[in-house]
Amino acid sequence: MLKFIAVENLMSSFNKYKALILSSILFSIMHGLNPNISLFSLFDLFLAGIVLDLSYINTKNLWFPIAMHLSWNLFQTLLGFNVSGQDTYLI
Secondary structure, three states: OHHHHHHHHHHHHOOHHHHHHHHHHHHHHHHHOOOOOOHHHHHHHHHHHHHHHHHHHHHOOOHHHHHHHHHHHHHHHHOOOOOOOOOOOOO
16 A cells, blocks of 8 residues: 555656656565565566556556455465565465
């Protein structure tokens, strides 16, 4: 949720594309503090941030990107992959 507040605040100061890039970088940095993170993971997180931001910008609905993020983490867990660099699994 903090990410989308940042997008709205950045969009009031910059155009939406600069705001999108800056908030995606922030999204990557926040997830970069997780253990077992790699440069490839950070790049993927940056791309995920762009997708989440675009969904928010186009729908103006916070619930859609929240549901996307939740479902992504859920399916990663159900399929046995690490979620955000964590070595713990729910299954």
